[in-house]
Amino acid sequence: MFERVVKFGRPLLVLAAWCCGLGAVFAASLGLSSFFAPDYWLSDNMSFFLWQFLYGGIGGTLCAFAGFWFVRSFRGVYRSLVVIAAIATTALAVLTGFRTVENTVPLVASSGDTREIKIVSINLEALFLGDPVLTGYLKEADPDIIVFQETLWNLQKWRWHQRGLPIGGPDTSVYPEHLLVGDLGELVIFSRFPIEDTSSLIIPGVTPPGASVHYNADREILSFSINIEGQTVDLVSVHSDSPRTARRWQNKRAYFDKMDAVIAERLESDATPLIAIGDWNSAPWSARFQRSLEANDLATAYPDGIPQVTRYFFDYRLRWILGSPVDQVAVSKDIDIVDVSLGPHIGSDHRPLLVTLQLPEQAKN
Template sequence: MLFRTKPKPRSLFASLLSLIGWCGSFGAIGVSAMGLSTFFAPDFWLADNMSFFLRQFLAAGIAGCLGGALGFVVHHRLQLIYRLIWAIAVIAFLTLAGLTGARTLANTKPLGPLAAGDKPIKIVSINLEHLFLGDKVLQAFLEQEKPDIVVLQEVLWWLQERRWERFGLEVGSAGKNGFPEYLKVGDLGGLAVYSRFPILKSEEQVIRGELPAGANVYYDADRELMSLTLDTGKAPLHLVVIHPDSPRTESRWLNKRSYFDEVDTVLDTLKAENGDNILAIGDWNSAPWSARFQETLERNGLKTAYPDGWPQTTRFFFDFRLHWILGAPVDQFAVSKDMQVVDVSLGPDIGSDHLPLIVELGQTTSAEN
């Protein structure tokens, strides 16, 4: 009589490798699906917000695919199904990587040197997160960079004034401590621009937003949108300062989209009046992979660029040392096609939860008042 041999029990190490393989493959499919949703369902709040985390999804996806590959060193009872699941994971990851790369390159322009003797315009944009403008670290940074234009968001100007008065300092510090001499503050006090160049014209509008349920007393659904014309001595520079609502709830996401609609209207006006030397900059509260962000660039013929050629964290959470893991690229700029991008970089941690965005630009001489 023949007896069937009992299968040899799998070792603990082999079982662990099998578990890593299955979890890695399914995990890669899951994170890739979340990332792909931002490309295939951009008009849904949650799917659009997945664009903030594409770098994290890509990192998790490649780790999952490698974990799945590691699982091939052991035998699986459902070997054919395992191979199929891993293949789906790899295809999903590669699709996400390809779409992310394509959107990163969309509407970007290469950096280029200026002609001999020309000097770039240096712009620094910072979301202060209510950091005091009299802060020594901030002032030391500006004194070192010597920007021609400083664009600030989340200023809380009324509170800044109280702090200056409390410390017996001159309100605004325009022309001192690294701040250029010309100053324009938004009516709501959320935006402020310091400029070395005289301000020829300024227009501002307050975009009313819906107040979400459960909003605390610090939250303001209304947002400013500023448009300034600066006399650079070479050609007027048309500066649009941007800071829409943060889309952390669906109602606030709708506020942000309404704000972007108004941005398009302002840019339409500038293009109709002139069309040259346009710079839109600030905390867009949008990742560069957001379809709505790219739509504004495409619709208005604007171009952008990134530090070292790749979007990097400008808004971090909890601790700057974790910015690659817990952070997103939300501070952006866009320029009309005639403007030359000389350099793009990020400043150091200055005490806000955003890093300074530093942009150096060249401009045409064809624009007229």
């Protein structure tokens, strides 16, 4: 019985084996394009999905290797296909590994002798600040600084006004007292520490045809300093355009150029520790992201040492299939990273990025 099933099913198994081999080569090639052609819209965007391409390359290669049991015709060609798939997938894995550790620093142990701050960054996707899931998470995480993107501040204020409540709600333990809102109302900061030396830089963007009224091609960079008991730390809140079209990709590249300049100016003017955090709309494997780190001598770290999905499409449960790591933190080399973790699904299409940072001891006076 089994032999009859194999006999009649062999053509389908052979077809599946060839498809797996070809699929592995295709997936690996898409991933490799982000390394070999990083300054083009399509290939640069492939860096968002390197996890998926690795899954496809490894799975396809293994299935194609198993296909040697069934493939009888053109075995030489088939063997070459499997070898190419294996080489391409291995190359993708190696390059991804090197890019992952590039400009990455190991976590340090928490110490009671040095000052630490906890920062959470969340792309709200217009989630109401009074949402019980969001406020519950913030109370549990208990950050010193909250960095929001896609806040729609005027609508947030209107919602609080409609409820007859002060901005932030009646529970003063959720949102710290010091508030900074960007000129576009898109970036919002809550801080336990005084906020000083603020600057909201708007980068004009080009709106593509057919864009929704909700879409704003203009983006802002919100930079400021916080005073932690006499110690000054610079922060840069970022949120570039999502490069889902070639035009928006160009908006993003222009944003990164301005962001690099803002960070460089902050570092050169006062030589204080600096933190850049937010929704970069860039995977850590993007050459442009790494270029920003190198240009400003910044370092980053990932949850458990591995870039993990922070932005997902359609459904949180499908995040490893339809998602990408786009929320990042970068720090100057005088800041140590104690912990990087991701929060749960809170109703947005992003997971919260929670970081604990250790400030330089020499600035503790």
